[in-house]
Amino acid sequence: MDLYDRISELSKRRGIFFPSFEIYGGLGGFYDYGPIGATLKRNIENKWMKIFVLKEGMVEIESTMILPSVVFEASGHIAHFTDILTKCTACNETYRTDHVIKEAGVEIREGLKAEELDKVIRKKDVQCPKCGGELEKSSPFNLMFKVEIGPYWRSITGYGRPEAAQAQFVDFKRVYSSERERLPLGIAQVGRCLRNEIAPRKGPIRLREFTIIDYEIFFDPDDSSYSRIELLEDQKLRILTSKEQTSGTNRIKEVTVKEALKKGLIGNEIQAYFLALAVRFMKELGVPPEKQRLREQLPEEKAHYSKQTFDQEVWLERWGWTEISGSAYRTNYDVSRHMTYSGKDLRVFKAFDKPKKVRKIIQKPNRELIQEDFGEETKMIIKLLSKSDPQVVKQNFEERGVYELPGPTSLKLYPKHVDFEIIETEATGKYFIPHVIEPSFGVDRVFYSILEYAYTEKGGRVILRIPRDIAPIKALVFPLVNKDGIPELAEKVYNLIIEKDIVARYDGSGSIGKRYARADEIGVPICITIDYDSLKDNTVTLRDLDTWSQIRMKITDLPEKLHRYIKGKKEFNDLGTPYNKNST
RNA sequence: GCGGCCGUGGUCUAACCUGGUUUAGGACAAAGGCCUUCCAAGCCUUUAAUCCGGGUUCAAAUCCCGGCGGCCGCACCA
Numbered sequence: 001m002d003l004y005d006r007i008s009e010l011s012k013r014r015g016i017f018f019p020s021f022e023i024y025g026g027l028g029g030f031y032d033y034g035p036i037g038a039t040l041k042r043n044i045e046n047k048w049m050k051i052f053v054l055k056e057g058m059v060e061i062e063s064t065m066i067l068p069s070v071v072f073e074a075s076g077h078i079a080h081f082t083d084i085l086t087k088c089t090a091c092n093e094t095y096r097t098d099h100v101i102k103e104a105g106v107e108i109r110e111g112l113k114a115e116e117l118d119k120v121i122r123k124k125d126v127q128c129p130k131c132g133g134e135l136e137k138s139s140p141f142n143l144m145f146k147v148e149i150g151p152y153w154r155s156i157t158g159y160g161r162p163e164a165a166q167a168q169f170v171d172f173k174r175v176y177s178s179e180r181e182r183l184p185l186g187i188a189q190v191g192r193c194l195r196n197e198i199a200p201r202k203g204p205i206r207l208r209e210f211t212i213i214d215y216e217i218f219f220d221p222d223d224s225s226y227s228r229i230e231l232l233e234d235q236k237l238r239i240l241t242s243k244e245q246t247s248g249t250n251r252i253k254e255v256t257v258k259e260a261l262k263k264g265l266i267g268n269e270i271q272a273y274f275l276a277l278a279v280r281f282m283k284e285l286g287v288p289p290e291k292q293r294l295r296e297q298l299p300e301e302k303a304h305y306s307k308q309t310f311d312q313e314v315w316l317e318r319w320g321w322t323e324i325s326g327s328a329y330r331t332n333y334d335v336s337r338h339m340t341y342s343g344k345d346l347r348v349f350k351a352f353d354k355p356k357k358v359r360k361i362i363q364k365p366n367r368e369l370i371q372e373d374f375g376e377e378t379k380m381i382i383k384l385l386s387k388s389d390p391q392v393v394k395q396n397f398e399e400r401g402v403y404e405l406p407g408p409t410s411l412k413l414y415p416k417h418v419d420f421e422i423i424e425t426e427a428t429g430k431y432f433i434p435h436v437i438e439p440s441f442g443v444d445r446v447f448y449s450i451l452e453y454a455y456t457e458k459g460g461r462v463i464l465r466i467p468r469d470i471a472p473i474k475a476l477v478f479p480l481v482n483k484d485g486i487p488e489l490a491e492k493v494y495n496l497i498i499e500k501d502i503v504a505r506y507d508g509s510g511s512i513g514k515r516y517a518r519a520d521e522i523g524v525p526i527c528i529t530i531d532y533d534s535l536k537d538n539t540v541t542l543r544d545l546d547t548w549s550q551i552r553m554k555i556t557d558l559p560e561k562l563h564r565y566i567k568g569k570k571e572f573n574d575l576g577t578p579y580n581k582n583s584t
Numbered sequence: 585g586c587g588g589c590c591g592u593g594g595u596c597u598a599a600c601c602u603g604g605u606u607u608a609g610g611a612c613a614a615a616g617g618c619c620u621u622c623c624a625a626g627c628c629u630u631u632a633a634u635c636c637g638g639g640u641u642c643a644a645a646u647c648c649c650g651g652c653g654g655c656c657g658c659a660c661c662a
Binding site: 195518 | 585586594595596613614615619620621622623624625626635636652653654655656659660661662
């Protein structure tokens, strides 16, 4: 049995996680969390919130899981989250249609529809790469779950969100103003997401319904500095650059945050800071830094709008390097898309210290040439163009030679269609579309990674060394024997600590050794035993999960000292005086 | 979707190849009791399983077919 099998076995047995609707046979990509797992997962989410949001002075929101289709048209998910698939009529092999075509050496542009791709297949006589058989008619497969909102005779189409992120962009203006217009502004959201994966595998690593934490940090593209960078600038990062991957050497560069920025490995202070924070977060959850790496995505795997994307990967025994979080510099893509689709101005205004003369680009559509190429669509094109930022249009022409108009039509304009003029004007400030750095975490993957690094075996027993601040149950209370008034005192102790909000349970069954063993399996940091001495002097024995060492302390000190211990403000041996009754 | 392997109490498994001695066995866990002065001790009792459907056969956990589900590989993972 490998580590994954042993963790699965433990998880089923002790209520950590297990397949959903198991009594009906289960279904790939769906997992439930049991009593221990559900609390552990929430503790992870809360810790993330504390570190990334509370301590950074940022905010969180909570949005809906179902959104109308227009949001996903704007976000690009309708277009890009769809795979167009085809099947070989002879050998039944399934392919992505665009992949087979490209494999056959035929150049095609992105975003073709199913019928268009099929046309190419017929024209170029593309066949099944495996057996040479004929390919079936293509059909689109969208990885989003489609839902009909409202009764069927007047329903509108919506989708289950495949990420938590869109609401941050859609709600940006509201949150920005309620947070009194400050930048950088981070807006986080932890929430359930849905992706209709074709073939989910790998247990809790690839799910159809899962929890994601999306964090959108909005900032002024002219100022990506982050004041708290000093706190982490000496932290070491293990970076695998895209260059090292393409060259095949795959050497990991170990540099400090400061060096990474200086050498340009990470292009942006905000991104560097939160990458460093992500590494520290996982370290605090028990994944050592040398078992983590930051892999820069290759240009071809990166989304086209992303300037730079890193995957935070953790080494897992069965699956090797596994992505648990990503950090993408998404530029102003999302906000600008929602501007054009909603027609609302989502730019922010920033006043200059004093008014200054600025040169401003304005665009002038070349009506005649547009008319010539697009005929009656001219009016619509000019309207759509007026909603586009001239700077962005010009930049597209310069970099790609073409500008794709927003909206479902995906019409393309070329430099000849638009003239630009630079005018001088006086400005009291500037309007701009904020740029966004997006760290996002797969909570279920973080959860599983923690279990892998917490799982240990000692003398045939399982010990789950979960860091104590996220342990689902903080303390177990045991009566040494079930007689002579000891259970009564033990129950008093139990009540005392749960009254003080310490998550605890009482266990009086079986032998004391058996109870310790049960505690170890679900990572309970502290076991409290009440014995005959407790009746005399009101002291109890505490046992530490990691070392099994024991100390003795006063019952009245329990609540406060336990709180401090759980928060990591005190070490186990400082809780009381050493105790050695258990040596055998 | 394809190919390979697989599916027995809560967990891990035996019996499957070679159908019948099985009332489906064991270990661990769990529940109740006895015992018990700090690491899965012992004793007694109890609960508890052949994924679903069809076929072959006097007889199916076992052989065959189909379905469902899982793991691994391929593909996919915006």
